[in-house]
Amino acid sequence: MIDLLSILVLAMSSATPPPPPRPPGRLVVDSTLLVRLQTLAAGLQLEIVLCLTGTTHGDSVVATGFTMPDPQLSAPDHATFGPCPEEAVAIWHNHPLASRAGDTAQGDPNLTPRELCALSETDIRTMSQGTQPFVVVAVDANTWCWWSRAQVRDLAVRNAVRGDPVRGQISSFQPIISGTATRLY
Amino acid sequence: MKALVAVALLGLALPLAAQQVTVASPAAARLRVTTTSEEASRQFFAGVSDARNLFFTRAVTHFDKALEVDTNLGLARAFRASVVPGFTQAERVATIDSAIAKMSSATTAERVVALALREFPDKVRAHALWETAVTLLPGDPNVAFYAALTAPAPGAVAAIRAVTERFPDDAAAFNILAYQLWQAGDHDAALTAVRRYVELAPDQPNAQDSYAELLQWSGRSSEAQSHYARSVQLDASFSEAYIGSAELAQLSGRGSEARRQIQQAIAHSPSREATVNYTRNVARSFLMDGMVKEGMEQFAAALKGAQALNRPKLIAQIHQDMAIADAQLGRSTDIASHVAAAAQAGGAEDPMQIEITAAANALAGDTNVARQAIQKLTALAQPDNQYATRTSVMRALIALRANKPAEALTQLQGAPLDDPWVRTLTAECYLATGNVADARALKNQVLNDPQLNFDDAYNIAARIRAAKIKA
Numbered sequence: 001m002i003d004l005l006s007i008l009v010l011a012m013s014s015a016t017p018p019p020p021p022r023p024p025g026r027l028v029v030d031s032t033l034l035v036r037l038q039t040l041a042a043g044l045q046l047e048i049v050l051c052l053t054g055t056t057h058g059d060s061v062v063a064t065g066f067t068m069p070d071p072q073l074s075a076p077d078h079a080t081f082g083p084c085p086e087e088a089v090a091i092w093h094n095h096p097l098a099s100r101a102g103d104t105a106q107g108d109p110n111l112t113p114r115e116l117c118a119l120s121e122t123d124i125r126t127m128s129q130g131t132q133p134f135v136v137v138a139v140d141a142n143t144w145c146w147w148s149r150a151q152v153r154d155l156a157v158r159n160a161v162r163g164d165p166v167r168g169q170i171s172s173f174q175p176i177i178s179g180t181a182t183r184l185y
Numbered sequence: 186m187k188a189l190v191a192v193a194l195l196g197l198a199l200p201l202a203a204q205q206v207t208v209a210s211p212a213a214a215r216l217r218v219t220t221t222s223e224e225a226s227r228q229f230f231a232g233v234s235d236a237r238n239l240f241f242t243r244a245v246t247h248f249d250k251a252l253e254v255d256t257n258l259g260l261a262r263a264f265r266a267s268v269v270p271g272f273t274q275a276e277r278v279a280t281i282d283s284a285i286a287k288m289s290s291a292t293t294a295e296r297v298v299a300l301a302l303r304e305f306p307d308k309v310r311a312h313a314l315w316e317t318a319v320t321l322l323p324g325d326p327n328v329a330f331y332a333a334l335t336a337p338a339p340g341a342v343a344a345i346r347a348v349t350e351r352f353p354d355d356a357a358a359f360n361i362l363a364y365q366l367w368q369a370g371d372h373d374a375a376l377t378a379v380r381r382y383v384e385l386a387p388d389q390p391n392a393q394d395s396y397a398e399l400l401q402w403s404g405r406s407s408e409a410q411s412h413y414a415r416s417v418q419l420d421a422s423f424s425e426a427y428i429g430s431a432e433l434a435q436l437s438g439r440g441s442e443a444r445r446q447i448q449q450a451i452a453h454s455p456s457r458e459a460t461v462n463y464t465r466n467v468a469r470s471f472l473m474d475g476m477v478k479e480g481m482e483q484f485a486a487a488l489k490g491a492q493a494l495n496r497p498k499l500i501a502q503i504h505q506d507m508a509i510a511d512a513q514l515g516r517s518t519d520i521a522s523h524v525a526a527a528a529q530a531g532g533a534e535d536p537m538q539i540e541i542t543a544a545a546n547a548l549a550g551d552t553n554v555a556r557q558a559i560q561k562l563t564a565l566a567q568p569d570n571q572y573a574t575r576t577s578v579m580r581a582l583i584a585l586r587a588n589k590p591a592e593a594l595t596q597l598q599g600a601p602l603d604d605p606w607v608r609t610l611t612a613e614c615y616l617a618t619g620n621v622a623d624a625r626a627l628k629n630q631v632l633n634d635p636q637l638n639f640d641d642a643y644n645i646a647a648r649i650r651a652a653k654i655k656a
Contacts, residue, residue: 095211108226
């Protein structure tokens with residue numbers, strides 16, 4: 001067993017790793033996609049996970065579509081889905097507003113979308129393990145927030161139990177140029 | 186070999202599990218209440234917010250509305266019982282017990298919160314339960330607030346500060362932080378915290394009231410007045426702001442305006458018990474203005490109210506008020522009857538009763554009775570309570586009655602000079618030994634201390650005595 005481990009360590013240390021590619025610093029969501037996601041965020045009463053797909057241009061990625069991973073559990077305040085493909089450019093999920101008629105357990109209806117636009121401890125633990133360069137949370141059509149993977153990993157390293165949005169990374173949507181894409185980050 | 190295979194399988198299985206995406210909303214880590222009614226939930230959480238912002242009458246209104254919509258919302262019943270003005274502790278516990286018994290479909294977190302509310306007077310037990318609630322609901326500012334509020338004293342400031350850092354938009358925690366920082370002597374930080382409280386909760390009457398009070402304590406009277414006024418403008422039923430205005434008026438020598446403001450508080454009183462206490466405030470205002478007859482009449486009216494409510498503890502407190510007032514005013518014939526009546530109502534071995542027995546008799550010159558009570562009080566003295574200072578003050582009073590200012594000064598040595606009675610008696614000692622300038626300085630410190638609180642009978646008695654120092 002000791003011999004086997006040694007071989008593995010040797011193999012890793014003898015290889016010269018290429019310099020890691022610089023992660024993209026800007027996420028752009030195509031306006032058509034944005035409208036679809038806003039509609040979803042406004043109407044959903046359960047949490048879901050979507051994998052945003054698109055292309056990378058230098059330090060920017062442009063999200064143009066999405067796929068839904070295998071849904072295993074979807075509840076008003078938590079969800080478990082299958083993995084996103086490695087080529088996904090961002091993981092999107094929603095935090096529906098707490099008040100929903102029909103539930104037997106009611107959360108605080110006075111909670112604002114701003115208070116829900118944050119990463120929970122579970123989100124931080126899960127998202128820090130992924131490879132996609134961006135994490136996006138939507139509360140309703142207009143309240144979204146986002147983090148780079150490095151920011152999420154930093155929260156995980158600090159054992160944060162909540163990840164509030166970084167200044168400038170929570171938004172109501174203002175298209176940069178009318179009819180074109182919206183820059184998120 | 187089998188172990189190696191297991192490790193290999195585990196090695197394969199783990200990456201797959203890690204790729205699964207599990208997400209949760211911050212709402213999952215917050216308190217939820219068991220009801221199908223969104224309106225009941227809305228009213229419940231509005232009530233909790235008002236309770237945390239110390240607006241108990243409005244909190245009760247919200248809890249009542251929640252219970253109107255969903256009579257089975259047990260946690261609303263428990264919260265209501267814990268904050269409703271005028272309940273005795275026994276009534277609170279009985280009501281919360283009844284609510285808990287009916288919370289058959291409530292979550293574990295709801296039950297733990299209800300139990301924590303039940304234990305509130307016992308901070309150690311309450312804190313343990315609130316900490317359990319925090320474990321169950323790590324993202325909930327309400328339970329974090331109450332856990333910090335019940336934290337043991339050495340770490341209390343750090344505990345509430347941690348809540349403000351964890352929940353930077355949660356207004357109520359800044360209120361507690363402000364007062365705790367003030368008590369710890371960091372007045373600038375206290376003012377910063379209370380300003381943040383106002384920023385976060387501009388429409389809460391208590392935010393304006395707290396800001397006003399800390400401004401008052403900083404000597405910024407006119408600014409304080411405008412915030413007290415703003416507080417009652419936001420909600421005329423927030424009676425504590427009238428008391429704040431009354432304190433400001435009394436400090437500036439406008440006793441009749443002070444009493445007019447206290448009457449406003451009485452007009453908006455949240456309970457009959459509060460009315461009795463406000464009436465005691467009117468009495469103290471009269472006595473501070475040297476209007477003895479009127480003051481004693483108000484104490485008598487308060488006593489009548491307490492007797493009608495059948496509240497022995499309150500009855501004892503008012504007899505104690507009257508015993509001290511009689512002793513200060515030289516009406517020695519009435520002291521013994523009030524001390525005896527207080528003992529009958531509240532118990533002879535109650536520490537406050539022992540203190541009042543010692544103080545009233547030391548003031549009136551019955552030194553034998555005073556010394557016996559002081560001896561009992563000495564046994565209660567601990568580094569973290571006030572009894573050591575109180576016994577020093579009473580021994581100094583006895584020495585001054587015997588015209589022994591040097592001995593009185595010896596008794597006061599080591600007692601904190603920010604205590605109003607220590608200042609007052611030290612001033613009397615200085616005056617007796619011809620040090621008029623220092624006597625006057627200390628007298629003025631007592632009289633001009635902006636931290637006037639009508640509920641603080643000890644402080645007010647010192648002001649009444651200091652006012653008589655001819656320096």
